[in-house]
C-alpha cells in the first residue's frame with residue numbers, strides 16, 4: 001500500500017511541471033501587461049513604462065522569465081503579487097477557506113443526495129421513482145450554472161426572502177476568524193444568530209455548485225448499480241438466502257462504489273471550475289474570485305502560482321480518491 | 336413422496352423482442368439421497384429451470400407450473416421471506432462460473448460465513464471454526480489462511496471449492512450443481528466431480544447434476560433426464576439409458592463419448608426432429 005502511494009506521488013511531478021508551463025504560457029499570452037493596467041487612466045510615457053517593466057524583470061525574454069520562475073518555485077517561493085505586494089501564498093491562504101467551505105458543502109450535498117437516489121433508482125428500475133429521479137438529474141445536469149444561480153436568487157432571495165443574495169455572512173456580524181470556515185468561526189464567536197446567518201448565506205451557492213455533480217453521481221450510481229445487480233455474485237448472495245438489504249447494501253453496493261468513487265473524484269476537479277462561476281454569481285470571496293481578479297489585472301505571479309496551487313490541490317484530491325479506490329477494491333490493492 | 340417434484344414447469348422471459356419461452360413443460364422429481372443428472376445442449380433451459388426452483392429468476396421471468404414442491408412445501412406459493420429461509424439452507428446451488436459467482440470485494444471466509452450467520456446461531460469463534468472445517472472438507476489447501484483470501488487470489492478450481500463449501504455449509508437436503516465443471520481445466524474437472532460425489536455419499540444429500548457430458552453422467556448419476564430444445568426427450572436410470580437409449584438425441588450424445596466414438600463431436604450443431612424421439 002505504501003509502495004502504491006509513493007508510486008502515485010512520483011507520477012504527480014511531471015504533471016506539475018507541465019502545469020507550470022501551461023499557466024505561465026496562458027497568462028503571458030494574454031494581451032496587455034500589469035504596468036499599463038496599474039497606470040490606468042493616468043497613463044505613462046514609453047520611458048516610464050519600459051523602466052517599470054525592467055524593474056519587475058518583465059523585459060527579459062519569456063524563457064528567461066520562465067526559468068527564473070522555476071528557480072523561485074524550486075526554493076518553495078510562489079512569488080509576490082504585483083498588486084497587493086503580499087506573498088501569493090498568503091493571499092491564497094486568505095481566500096482558500098471560503099472556497100473549501102463552499103466546495104465541501106456542495107460535495108457532501110451531491111454525494112449524500114445523489115448516491116442514494118441513483119442506487120434506489122436502480123433497485124426500482126422502470127418505476128415512476130426511477131423515471132422521475134433520472135429526468136430530474138438530466139435537467140440538473142444540463143442546467144447552465146449561471147442561469148440556475150440567478151433563478152435561485154430571484155426565487156429565494158428576491159421573492160421569498162428566505163436567503164441572502166451574496167457574501168458569506170451578514171455585515172452586522174464581525175468576529176475573529178481563526179479557522180477561516182465561516183460555519184465554525186460563527187459558532188466559536190458565540191454571537192447569537194451568526195451561525196444561522198452563515199448557513200443561510202452558504203445554502204444557495206452550495207445548492208448551485210452541487211447540482212451538476214449531484215446529477216452526475218446519481219446517474220453514475222444508477223448505471224453502476226444496474227450493472228452490478230446483474231452479476232453472478234449477486235445471484236450467489238441471493239441464493240444464500242440473505243436478506244435483500246444485505247444483497248443490495250453489501251454485495252451490490254460495494255462493487256458499485258468502485259466506479260462511483262472515481263466519478264466523485266473527477267467531479268472534485270470539475271467542482272473547481274464550477275466554484276469560480278458560483279463565486280462570481282454570489283460574490284463569494286474565494287480563490288475563484290481571487291484568480292479572476294488577478295487575471296484582469298495581469299497579476300502574473302498570482303495567476304501562475306495560483307493556478308499551480310489549485311492544480312496541485314485537485315491532483316492531491318485525485319490521489320486520495322485513488323487510495324480510497326484501492327481500499328475498496330482489493331484487486332487493485334494486490335496488483 | 337419425492338423430495339423435489341416439478342410438474343409441467345414453464346418459464347417465459349419478457350424480452351424486448353417479445354416473450355421468450357426458455358423452458359417448456361418440464362417434469363422432474365428427485366428422491367431424497369438420489370442423484371439425478373440432467374443432460375442437454377446449451378440453451379435448452381436447464382439453468383433457467385433450476386433458477387426457477389430456487390426462486391432466483393429476474394422480474395422479467397414468468398414461472399408457471401402445475402406443481403412445484405420441495406418436501407411437501409409449495410414453492411409456487413412461498414412468500415419471499417419463507418423462501419429465503421429455505422434456500423441456502425435446505426437447498427443450495429453451485430454455478431458454472433465459480434470465479435464470477437464469488438464477490439470480488441469480500442474475502443471468501445466472509446462469504447461462506449454469511450450463510451452460517453443467516454441460517455445458524457453460532458458464535459463468532461464457532462463460526463470461524465466451522466468455516467475452516469468446511470474449507471478442509473472441500474479440500475482447500477491451507478484452510479486457515481484461506482479465510483482472508485479474496486477470490487482473485489484463488490484458482491478457478493479453488494473458487495468452485497469455496498462455492499461448494501458455501502453450498503454444503505448448512506447441510507442441505509438438495510444440492511443443485513449447474514455444470515459445476517464446465518468452466519474448469521480438464522484435470523480439475525475430475526477432482527471437483529470426485530469431491531461432489533464424495534460429499535454426496537457422505538452426507539446422503541440429494542443432487543441434481545446438470546451437464547452436457549455423458550461421461551459425467553456415467554460417473555455420477557442414478558437417473559438421467561435428457562433435455563432438448565426446452566423439452567424432456569428421455570428419462571431413465573443410468574444403466575438402462577446407457578445400455579439401450581431410446582431417443583435419437585440420446586444416442587447421438589452417447590456416440591460422442593470418446594470411448595465409443597474415438598473422438599468428440601460437437602452436438603450443438605446437430606438438429607433432431609420431434610418425430611425421431613421415442
Ligand SMILES: Nc1ncnc2c1ncn2[C@@H]1O[C@H](COP(=O)(O)OP(=O)(O)O)[C@@H](O)[C@H]1O
Nearest residue numbers: 348355357376377378379380381382383384393
Ligand atoms: N435473464 C434472461 N432473460 C432472457 N432470456 C434468458 C435469460 N436467462 C436465460 N435466457 C434464455 O433462456 C434460454 C435457456 O437458457 P439456459 O437455461 O441458461 O440454458 P442452459 O440449458 O444452457 O442452462 C436461452 O435461450 C437463454 O437465452
Ligand SMILES: [Mg+2]
Nearest residue numbers: 381382513514
Ligand atoms: Mg446453463
